[in-house]
Amino acid sequence: MILVPVTYKGGIYRHDEIVDLIEDVGGYIIQKHFVAQEVVLQALVPRDDIELIRAIGKPLMGDILPASLVGTEIAVVTMSLEIHHLPHASCDVAEYIRRNGAKTNMVGLARGFGKRIAQLNDEERDVINEHDLALFMLGNFETCIEKKLPVLRRGIEVPIVVCGGPSKEALQKIIDPPVSGYVGNVGRFMHRTKESDEIEKLEEIVAEITRVLDIRREEIAKDPLSVSPARLMDIITEQVPDIEGVTSPTPITVQIAGLRIKLPYDVYAGLVRECKIENGITIGAVADIRPSRMRDYILITIKPFSDTNIVV
Amino acid sequence: MGALDYFEVECPEPLGGEYYQRIVSTVLLDHDLVRVVAKIHVFIDPSVPIFVATGTTRKLPGLVTVRDFSDLNIEDHKVTISIANEAYLAPLLKILWDKFGQARVDQPDRLTIIMPIERNESENLPDMVVSDPGEALYKDLIYALQTIAPEGFKVRRQYYGNGKFYYVASENTLDEDITPLLSEKFRLMGESL
Numbered sequence: 001m002i003l004v005p006v007t008y009k010g011g012i013y014r015h016d017e018i019v020d021l022i023e024d025v026g027g028y029i030i031q032k033h034f035v036a037q038e039v040v041l042q043a044l045v046p047r048d049d050i051e052l053i054r055a056i057g058k059p060l061m062g063d064i065l066p067a068s069l070v071g072t073e074i075a076v077v078t079m080s081l082e083i084h085h086l087p088h089a090s091c092d093v094a095e096y097i098r099r100n101g102a103k104t105n106m107v108g109l110a111r112g113f114g115k116r117i118a119q120l121n122d123e124e125r126d127v128i129n130e131h132d133l134a135l136f137m138l139g140n141f142e143t144c145i146e147k148k149l150p151v152l153r154r155g156i157e158v159p160i161v162v163c164g165g166p167s168k169e170a171l172q173k174i175i176d177p178p179v180s181g182y183v184g185n186v187g188r189f190m191h192r193t194k195e196s197d198e199i200e201k202l203e204e205i206v207a208e209i210t211r212v213l214d215i216r217r218e219e220i221a222k223d224p225l226s227v228s229p230a231r232l233m234d235i236i237t238e239q240v241p242d243i244e245g246v247t248s249p250t251p252i253t254v255q256i257a258g259l260r261i262k263l264p265y266d267v268y269a270g271l272v273r274e275c276k277i278e279n280g281i282t283i284g285a286v287a288d289i290r291p292s293r294m295r296d297y298i299l300i301t302i303k304p305f306s307d308t309n310i311v312v
Numbered sequence: 313m314g315a316l317d318y319f320e321v322e323c324p325e326p327l328g329g330e331y332y333q334r335i336v337s338t339v340l341l342d343h344d345l346v347r348v349v350a351k352i353h354v355f356i357d358p359s360v361p362i363f364v365a366t367g368t369t370r371k372l373p374g375l376v377t378v379r380d381f382s383d384l385n386i387e388d389h390k391v392t393i394s395i396a397n398e399a400y401l402a403p404l405l406k407i408l409w410d411k412f413g414q415a416r417v418d419q420p421d422r423l424t425i426i427m428p429i430e431r432n433e434s435e436n437l438p439d440m441v442v443s444d445p446g447e448a449l450y451k452d453l454i455y456a457l458q459t460i461a462p463e464g465f466k467v468r469r470q471y472y473g474n475g476k477f478y479y480v481a482s483e484n485t486l487d488e489d490i491t492p493l494l495s496e497k498f499r500l501m502g503e504s505l
Contacts, residue, residue: 084463114464114483115361139462140331141358165331187331190338190459 001026003044003230005070005101008053010062015039018057025049028230030071030254031103042070042101044230068210070101071230073255075131077152079118079139081108089186090137092193093163096202097135097209103253105131105294109152118148125155126293132256133159133180133213135205140165140187146174153179159212163187163205180215181208216256223304226286227277227312229254232302235283236261239275240268258287261298265291269298277312286310318351318501325358332356336460343456348372348449351501354460362486363461365479366497369453372445372475376400379438391434393425404442446472453477476503 008018012034018041022029027045034040045053045064054064074097078090086108094104107128111119128134134156138145145164153160159180164171165187172182183205193202233252236259237243243251246262253260261272269291273284283289283300286308292299305311321336323329336354340346352367378384381397382404395401401423408417408425412433418426427434450472457470457479465481469490478494480486487493491505498505 080463082463083459113462114466115358117464117483140328141325141356141462142328143325143358144361144462165328166325167327187328188335188462189331190335190342 002047003027003228004047004050005067006043006045006050006064007067007070007101008039008041008043008057008062008064010039010057010060012037012039014060015041015062018053018060018062021053021056025052028228028234030101030230030233031250033249042067044071067101069097069206069213071254071256072101072132072213073103073105073130073253073260074209075107075128075134075158076104077107077109077112077128077134077136079109079112079137081106082113084113084190085137085188088192089163089189093135093137093186093202093205096193097206100206100210102209103250107134112152115144115147118151120152120154122155123293129155129157130260130292130294130299131158132216133161133209135209136160136162138162138164138187142166142170142174145171149175159216161205161208161212180212183208213256220257220304223306224311225257225302226305226308226310227302229257229259229302232259232277232283232287232300235275235277236272240271242268258299258301260292260294261300262295263298264296265298266296272298272300279312281310281312286312315346316349316352318353320353320500322353322355322500323357328356328358332460339456339460343452343459345452345456349453351503353497353501355497356462358462361462361465361482361484363465363479363481364493364497365457365460365477366494366501367477368501368503369449369472369475369477372449375441376443376445377438378404378440378442381442384438386431386434386437388431389428391427391429391437393427393437395423395425398423400442407440407442450477454479476505478505 019029022043022045025046027043029041029043031042050064057064076090076094078085090106094106097104107124109124161181162171162179163183163186166184168182168184171184186201233254236252248262251262269289273289275283286303288301290299321329321333340349348369350368350370355364381400382393382395385392412427416427453472454470461481464483466483467486468481469486470479471477480490495505
């Protein structure tokens with residue numbers, strides 16, 4: 001069964017029927033938002049059942065759209081949290097990626113600005129490495145990007161997509177060794193992105209991120225995970241009832257090959273480790289459970305089949 | 313940015329210069345400085361690195377005195393001030409409290425101030441300066457230029473006076489004498505420092 005990332009948007013009235021339907025056909029709901037009278041579901045659903053969900057959702061004013069980034073957690077790395085970079089361009093980009101289903105976290109570097117003085121500390125490096133992808137929002141000048149990027153990418157192990165003012169070709173030329181993705185002509189700007197050419201640029205960023213993550217998914221497909229992250233989310237929600245008390249918009253964040261659980265590690269790690277998936281197999285047997293550097297959260301990395309010889 | 317008499321961004325990287333042209337115009341518009349700034353020349357060289365903004369302002373309104381925004385009724389032992397523009401109420405009250413003491417400044421309603429003071433004390437009251445628009449402009453202008461300049465350029469020197477301003481910033485130490493650089497940029501605008 002191939003699960004496809006989608007977004008369902010529709011009225012709140014009878015939306016629970018859609019939720020039940022997605023679960024009945026074997027899909028998973030990753031996020032559920034209520035926006036005024038509308039509900040937005042980010043979900044993974046079987047490819048063959050998309051038309052069925054669309055047909056049932058139609059009378060409820062609902063529509064189902066492909067959302068390539070559902071089930072991913074992306075770090076939007078901005079050089080600082082000053083007015084120079086926020087809310088434009090960093091928030092505009094982060095918000096647009098979110099619309100496509102990703103969970104974005106903005107990582108504002110403490111000393112990211114400047115050409116000579118830019119640096120990355122160990123906490124920032126570790127937090128970025130907990131994501132599926134890091135999107136670096138750089139400035140307008142080739143000279144600065146060429147000089148500072150080697151410092152900022154030191155120790156980053158996740159795929160990097162670079163956004164910068166110079167053209168894509170110029171970025172490819174000055175960045176050595178190459179990074180996973182490039183989007184040119186998106187540097188520092190101080191106005192809201194609302195013109196059509198600016199929206200097209202945001203689309204280009206989403207397309208580039210999708211391309212890079214698809215490569216990652218293909219790599220994972222060659223050595224599949226022992227359990228699907230979305231399934232693990234369902235199991236934890238069922239067996240750790242305290243997760244219901246977490247007020248964060250996504251108490252459990254689904255990543256491509258893991259989960260971030262927003263519960264204190266010291267108290268809940270043992271409980272999560274002992275959760276049963278099926279046939280006596282516990283989460284601890286198929287995944288690494290470690291403390292996240294983001295607050296006191298729990299980070300789960302699912303092991304591949306080659307490590308565990310188990311697929312559940 | 314048609315409202316400006318002169319607007320130029322000079323940069324060795326043409327594309328970077330274009331982006332900064334947009335940043336300058338956005339920031340000046342956002343901070344409502346387009347009607348105040350007459351000419352501006354921005355020079356950025358990231359390889360040095362240095363950021364220089366030079367420019368001139370239009371003629372500013374003069375100092376604001378009590379007479380400009382209120383009616384005064386000066387009697388032998390009492391002064392009544394009726395304020396027409398509330399924007400200056402707070403700075404006026406602060407000055408009066410400092411000068412006469414809070415106990416002698418009575419405010420029966422929001423826009424009326426009554427003070428039991430002698431005529432010799434109240435004679436200069438109408439010409440007392442309450443606000444200097446140039447001072448507020450200096451702060452706004454420097455804040456806007458700080459926002460325009462690349463963030464890492466923390467070492468800076470700035471000036472505003474006689475309708476001219478400059479802002480020089482870098483992430484390295486600045487030369488002791490930056491006058492030749494500034495004079496050159498002012499000359500490009502047809503001005504002198």
